[in-house]
Amino acid sequence: MSALACLTVHLPDEHATENLARQLAPLLDGRAGIAPAGGRIHLSGELGAGKTAFTRALLRECGIKGRIKSPSYALLESYKVFNLYFYHFDFYRFSDPREWLDAGFRDLLRDDAVVLIEWPEKAEGLLSPPDLQISLVYADQGRDATLTAYTARGQLWLNAIVPNPAPPSHAAP
Numbered sequence: 001m002s003a004l005a006c007l008t009v010h011l012p013d014e015h016a017t018e019n020l021a022r023q024l025a026p027l028l029d030g031r032a033g034i035a036p037a038g039g040r041i042h043l044s045g046e047l048g049a050g051k052t053a054f055t056r057a058l059l060r061e062c063g064i065k066g067r068i069k070s071p072s073y074a075l076l077e078s079y080k081v082f083n084l085y086f087y088h089f090d091f092y093r094f095s096d097p098r099e100w101l102d103a104g105f106r107d108l109l110r111d112d113a114v115v116l117i118e119w120p121e122k123a124e125g126l127l128s129p130p131d132l133q134i135s136l137v138y139a140d141q142g143r144d145a146t147l148t149a150y151t152a153r154g155q156l157w158l159n160a161i162v163p164n165p166a167p168p169s170h171a172a173p
Contacts, residue, residue, distance in 0.1 A: 005149045005158050012142035017050045018057035020145060020161075024132075025061035027157045028114045029084055034160075037084050038112045039153050042120040042127070045136030050143050051118045054134065055088055062086065062114070075103060085113040091122035101126065132157055 011017045030037035043051040056068045063081040075093070079086040087108045091099075109115055109127075120127055131154035135146045149155040 003148045003150055004152070004155045006146065007148075007158055007162055008144055008146045010139060010142060011050070011136075011145055012140075014050065014053050017053050017136075017143065017145070021054045021057035022061045023161050024157060025058050027160055028058070029062045029081070032160065034156060038110070038114055039132070039157070040109065040111075040115040040117070040130040041132045041134060042130040043116065043118045043134050043136070044121060045143075046138065049136035049138065050145075051134075051136060052090075054136070055116050055118070058116070059086060059088070076105065076108070078108075085110075087113055087115045089115070089117045091117065091119040094119075094122040098126070130154070 009020065011020065024041075026032040027034055028037065028039055028041075043054060045051055059068050059079060062084075064079045064086065068079075069077055075090060077088045079088075089105065117123075117127070117130070120130070120133075129150040131149065131151045133146075133148040133150065135148070136143045137146075147158060147161075149158050
């Protein structure tokens with residue numbers, strides 16, 4: 001599936017990463033009036049690039065109370081706020097792309113839930129494209145976050161953050 005829109009923002013520190021998550025949260029949980037609530041976000045980047053920091057800030061902004069654990073060892077942490085489910089996956093430890101299938105996670109990839117997947121590349125193409133891909137890379141003292149929309153829902157989210165994000169650039173053949 002081709003990208004519909006793309007946006008790159010510089011995040012000078014963890015606070016900026018958290019602010020980006022706070023901007024997206026109301027779009028996912030229905031507070032922004034965008035229905036239906038839910039959607040899928042894939043987060044890529046090196047260790048320490050900010051994937052879990054982003055996810056924690058987003059979950060906290062959506063109303064998750066208490067400790068928000070990284071699913072690095074459990075593979076999945078789930079939460080519920082009112083009637084909305086949140087599933088936070090971390091595929092870092094997978095050595096075979098089929099492991100997430102064997103774990104029975106496919107049924108949790110629902111459109112009416114917020115699904116956040118760290119290290120989606122470990123599933124090597126077995127996942128359908130997300131609404132939004134967030135790629136975090138080290139840049140200067142902070143990070144650059146490239147947000148790529150693959151669905152109309154993802155494009156709606158990008159438009160809410162920055163009106164008229166650029167279409168994805170394609171290299172000349």
